[in-house]
Amino acid sequence: MDVVLEKRQVVRAYEFYAPVYDFIFDWIFAPGRAAAIKHLALTAADNVLEVGIGTGLNLPLYPPTCRLTGIDLSQEMLDKAVERVQNLLMPNVTLKVMDATAMDFADNEFDKAVATYTISAVPDPVAVLREMRRVVKPGGTLVILNHFRSERRVTGHLEDFVAPLCTRLGWKSNLAMPPLLKAVGLTPDLVSRVNMFNGWRLVKCANRK
Numbered sequence: 178m179d180v181v182l183e184k185r186q187v188v189r190a191y192e193f194y195a196p197v198y199d200f201i202f203d204w205i206f207a208p209g210r211a212a213a214i215k216h217l218a219l220t221a222a223d224n225v226l227e228v229g230i231g232t233g234l235n236l237p238l239y240p241p242t243c244r245l246t247g248i249d250l251s252q253e254m255l256d257k258a259v260e261r262v263q264n265l266l267m268p269n270v271t272l273k274v275m276d277a278t279a280m281d282f283a284d285n286e287f288d289k290a291v292a293t294y295t296i297s298a299v300p301d302p303v304a305v306l307r308e309m310r311r312v313v314k315p316g317g318t319l320v321i322l323n324h325f326r327s328e329r330r331v332t333g334h335l336e337d338f339v340a341p342l343c344t345r346l347g348w349k350s351n352l353a354m355p356p357l358l359k360a361v362g363l364t365p366d367l368v369s370r371v372n373m374f375n376g377w378r379l380v381k382c383a384n385r386k
């Protein structure tokens with residue numbers, strides 16, 4: 178079943194979630210966050226992009242030496258990230274309201290890009306991943322942390338069944354990983370399962386252009 182998530186639904190949903198997002202999504206999803214940033218294997222000189230940075234829950238995990246740009250569609254989520262940057266005193270971070278399907282960055286501008294819990298919350302995941310590929314240098318690193326449709330029959334059907342409701346809440350419950358990666362020409366170097374019930378997948382790819 179293909180359920181369409183629209184941009185206005187996402188903007189409205191995250192305007193609503195912004196004040197409470199950290200209470201719900203901090204500790205439950207923390208193990209995956211730590212693993213995702215670790216797999217970026219950041220060095221001091223790295224120029225990194227975080228797509229759909231939200232309230233900036235990953236910010237404390239970045240080394241102070243790297244240059245980080247965070248973008249998000251939701252002004253309300255980004256306002257929280259701005260507060261976090263100020264509290265953590267991170268002059269190395271730049272935050273921008275931007276649609277990840279049409280990024281205002283040059284080709285090959287970044288060494289690495291990461292999207293945590295974002296790819297199933299964007300209206301057009303293929304366009305977002307294509308943009309991530311465009312703005313990351315050849316041979317650079319892409320890390321995606323997300324819940325994808327289960328390959329187990331019953332769980333997969335259950336995720337299809339709840340998809341219309343989840344779409345209203347602002348995310349897709351049944352985004353399938355293999356066709357998505359195929360559509361954008363990405364071959365994972367690593368796929369590992371993280372978080373509660375191993376229900377989320379961490380995908381690391383080299384940006385082979």
Ligand SMILES: C[S@@+](CC[C@H](N)C(=O)[O-])C[C@H]1O[C@@H](n2cnc3c(N)ncnc32)[C@H](O)[C@@H]1O
Pocket residue numbers: 187191202228229230231232233234235248249250251254275276277278292293294295298299300
């Ligand atoms: C579930 S939240 C994840 C936030 C953050 N990455 C985290 O790990 O907590 C998804 C985020 O993606 C953002 N988003 C959705 N569609 C987007 C788009 N097209 N461009 C940029 N950000 C988008 C939402 O506004 C929201 O902040």
